Amino acid sequence: MANPVKIKAVVTEAVHHTGSVASYRFAPQGRVPKFHAGQFLHIALDEYHPDAQWPESRVFSIASAPSARHEELAVTISVKGRFTERIFQTLEKGSECWLKLPYGEFLFPPDRHLTLIAGGVGITPYLSLLKQMLEEKSGQGVALCYGVRSAEYYLFEDLINRCEAELPNFGKTVWCEDGSVPGEKGILNIDAIHSAAPEHSLFYLSGPPAMIRSFKNRLRDLGVEAERICVDDWE
Ligand SMILES: Cc1cc2nc3c(=O)[nH]c(=O)nc-3n(C[C@H](O)[C@H](O)[C@H](O)COP(=O)(O)OP(=O)(O)OC[C@H]3O[C@@H](n4cnc5c(N)ncnc54)[C@H](O)[C@@H]3O)c2cc1C
Known part of the structure; x- marks a missing residue:
């Protein structure tokens, strides 16, 4: 480093x-x-x-x-x-x-499927990765799960849309509390995210501390090994 x-x-x-x-x-x-x-x-x-x-x-x-x-x-x-x-x-x-x-040590291995979970401004540590993947036309499997309060808080839509259009193995789901963004209505659902993820996916958590704590605990309860859970701790 x-x-x-x-x-x-x-x-x-x-x-x-x-x-x-x-x-x-x-x-x-x-x-x-x-x-x-x-x-x-x-x-x-x-x-x-x-x-x-x-x-x-x-x-x-x-x-x-x-x-x-x-x-x-x-x-x-x-x-x-x-x-x-x-x-x-x-x-x-x-x-x-x-x-x-x-x-920082919040790093993304290039050879694993990544499930990137972002609550609000917690999207920021993923932006650099998404830009790099576009440049490299990366075929890495990535599922971006982004939770926002309303359309006003849905940031970087153009970048995310480009990833969807140009990267073969990139997918996104947006959870919007008031339903003003197309996708899921309500708050991020960790059970749904977990069940949609491939078996060996790495789970990345970035967002409000309460979200991180509860998602980390729930992933562990669902049987995800600690090594497959990466946290960007802003506290
Ligand atoms: C790895 C990491 C990445 C982050 N990335 C982002 C990001 O991309 N975008 C974003 O919005 N936020 C990010 N944050 C959170 C951001 O750092 C905090 O929101 C910010 O520090 C709040 O500072 P504040 O003074 O406005 O808030 P406050 O709540 O007033 O202070 C926050 C903390 O700053 C420290 N502090 C207070 N006064 C002083 C002082 N005089 N000197 C030194 N330290 C002091 C204290 O530890 C306090 O708890 C990140 C945090 C981490 C750890």
Whole structure:
């Protein structure tokens, strides 16, 4: 795994999807180390001086493709508390910030079937993988199970549709609480997801902590070995 590197970055695009969720693209101003889909970075808003301490920062999944790292890095952020509110209110096109990467062990083996379960903004650690799979025209078996509150929260529809159209072994099911997105109505159903998965699929869980806890317990009750359950723990 590459050693984490600190890089200044300029925001090239800021998109507010809702009143509390936004995506940012950054143009890195230095050498970006190799990273893997599923890894995360730190964002600091205050100036970093190499002879001083790293400023206050928070961590976010890298949402851009690993191959694009010299041109762009991307994240999607949901406002949670003080720091994410500051990001949401202050980062705009042209803003400078500092990034530190790569980190994390939420990785996707290329030779296994993957069942990717995302609750809301928990979709973010999968975006890099989906972009990489499109570039590689990957034949890997992937089932994306995405739970959203309503159509307003259904992010990255174009990317997901492209995966469905262009990848031979990619499938998606969207669970939408108010039924405003085509698919299943209601919240993610772990029993249905489990019964649709091939025998040796790896289950990836990303989303609210309560969802992760209950899905992990239920998968274990259903006989899924701990080694086949991978969790992106945001707590
Ligand atoms: C691996 C990983 C990937 C993630 N990916 C994403 C993502 O892609 N998108 C997304 O929206 N969220 C993501 N998160 C969650 C995100 O990091 C939190 O929502 C964010 O840290 C909230 O910060 P906050 O200050 O706004 O919220 P708060 O709830 O106020 O603070 C969150 C935590 O920050 C720490 N903290 C508080 N004050 C300080 C301080 N002064 N200095 C240092 N630490 C402090 C505390 O541990 C606190 O519990 C991820 C988290 C992890 C662990």
